[in-house]
Amino acid sequence: MKRQQYLMDFSLGLINRTGAYIICRDILREMPEYFPEVRYWRLIRREPPAGLFRRIAGRLMLHELSLLKNRSLLMWPDGRRVPNRRRLILDPLYVLRSRLDPDDIVQCHDIGPVSHPELFGGRSLYEEAYEKIRRIGPGMVFVSDASQRAFRDRYGDGFRFMQTVAQYVRPGVLTGSTEPVPGVKPPFLLTVGALETRKNHLRVLEAYAQSGLHGRGVSYVFCGSRHLGAEAILEKAARTPGAKALGYVTEPQLRWLYENGCGFVLPSLLEGFGLPPIEAAQRGLVPVVSAGGAQEEAIGGAGVLVDPTSVDSIMQGMLRVVDMAQPEREELLRRAAHRGRVLSYARFIAGWHKVLRRNDAFEGTDGWAASDPEEHIGMVEPAA
Numbered sequence: 001m002k003r004q005q006y007l008m009d010f011s012l013g014l015i016n017r018t019g020a021y022i023i024c025r026d027i028l029r030e031m032p033e034y035f036p037e038v039r040y041w042r043l044i045r046r047e048p049p050a051g052l053f054r055r056i057a058g059r060l061m062l063h064e065l066s067l068l069k070n071r072s073l074l075m076w077p078d079g080r081r082v083p084n085r086r087r088l089i090l091d092p093l094y095v096l097r098s099r100l101d102p103d104d105i106v107q108c109h110d111i112g113p114v115s116h117p118e119l120f121g122g123r124s125l126y127e128e129a130y131e132k133i134r135r136i137g138p139g140m141v142f143v144s145d146a147s148q149r150a151f152r153d154r155y156g157d158g159f160r161f162m163q164t165v166a167q168y169v170r171p172g173v174l175t176g177s178t179e180p181v182p183g184v185k186p187p188f189l190l191t192v193g194a195l196e197t198r199k200n201h202l203r204v205l206e207a208y209a210q211s212g213l214h215g216r217g218v219s220y221v222f223c224g225s226r227h228l229g230a231e232a233i234l235e236k237a238a239r240t241p242g243a244k245a246l247g248y249v250t251e252p253q254l255r256w257l258y259e260n261g262c263g264f265v266l267p268s269l270l271e272g273f274g275l276p277p278i279e280a281a282q283r284g285l286v287p288v289v290s291a292g293g294a295q296e297e298a299i300g301g302a303g304v305l306v307d308p309t310s311v312d313s314i315m316q317g318m319l320r321v322v323d324m325a326q327p328e329r330e331e332l333l334r335r336a337a338h339r340g341r342v343l344s345y346a347r348f349i350a351g352w353h354k355v356l357r358r359n360d361a362f363e364g365t366d367g368w369a370a371s372d373p374e375e376h377i378g379m380v381e382p383a384a
Helices: 019-030 051-068 092-097 126-136 145-155 201-211 230-238 251-260 276-282 293-299 311-323 326-342 345-361
Strands: 006-009 037-040 086-089 105-108 139-142 162-164 188-192 219-223 243-247 263-266 287-290 304-306
Touching: 019 345, 051 092, 086 092, 092 105, 092 126, 105 145, 126 145, 139 145, 139 345, 145 162, 145 293, 188 201, 188 251, 188 276, 188 311, 201 219, 201 230, 201 243, 201 311, 219 251, 230 243, 263 276, 263 311, 276 287, 276 293, 276 326, 287 293, 287 311, 293 326, 304 311
Parallel strands: 006 037, 006 086, 086 105, 105 139, 139 162, 188 219, 188 263, 219 243, 263 287, 287 304
Antiparallel strands: none
16 A cells, blocks of 8 residues: 655744643654655745744744634645645644644643643634534544543544554653753752643742752752743742752753752643653652643653642652652662553653554544554553
8 A cells, every 4th residue: 555645734843842742843853754845834845944934934824823823815835746745743733724624633742721721821713623623533642641631522523543652761761971060969860851830830830949958958959941921930039048949951961860850840830741850860869740741741650740730749859869769769760660661662652653654544534542452552561
């Protein structure tokens, strides 16, 4: 059978350089045979625009999305007209300006912009995008079972297929050079995550302030790019003795932070998957994460679970990690090592190969569902 080909919509790449961008980039890098053409907004090209051109194109794209939304006027191009070519749209937002058919595939990281708009600055264009997806019913791929469940609960099961392909531990986290971060000395607790409301930095800072750890010589260090809510986070950090905001750090500096921290803290209010805690655990840091949802799924029993809405619960989790006896620490890190092997890069790529091949094999049928145990390639293995 001739391999199915797709127009990949990677418009996400014009405005996003976070984990969502990285996993989409790797799909394209590892499976170019499926994607003879790639769309960045109105641009059909193999490589994304760079530098100032990328930033300008990204702003223009967002302005167009806000202005035109799902109107049929001036929809984005489909590239060369190839019989039976389908679309892979790597973020639901971009279905608004694209033709969308039941044979297409849309990747969903989470439905946070519609389920928790208060964490994303209020109502967003995603509401209209998800409604278009619901009406048409394309194939859906999710980064976690938690995200798939949230989507099913809100939008039902009327889709060609619904499948989880879990994210992966980046190989670069485990290997490579290290570089000390100026002004940071062990021992310290570490958070790696964008400075935004949903990452829960404000409660973590309050929990650290109440923990007494600063008086014991344990500082709290966090790094990440600025997003919605960053100003309030930085202001609170400036008023919290022992807290240090780093902003952007290089990969060698990030490896040094992982290597020298005494614990990892990221009890997010919402995550599509939540990979940083399990990556931190590969470098020997027991993570404190939110109970329930994607973070608990990702960590697979290899961390300390807390109530993300409770400052006291977060504080107790931080103290537990700092004071943890060595046998318990070793057991949690053993589970984390197993989880890291499960969440491999090879498994992620194999999962996407399977999605794209099965999409072809089921041409003209009703598709398939993640509930089919032999075909499920999401988070199903328990930690050993």
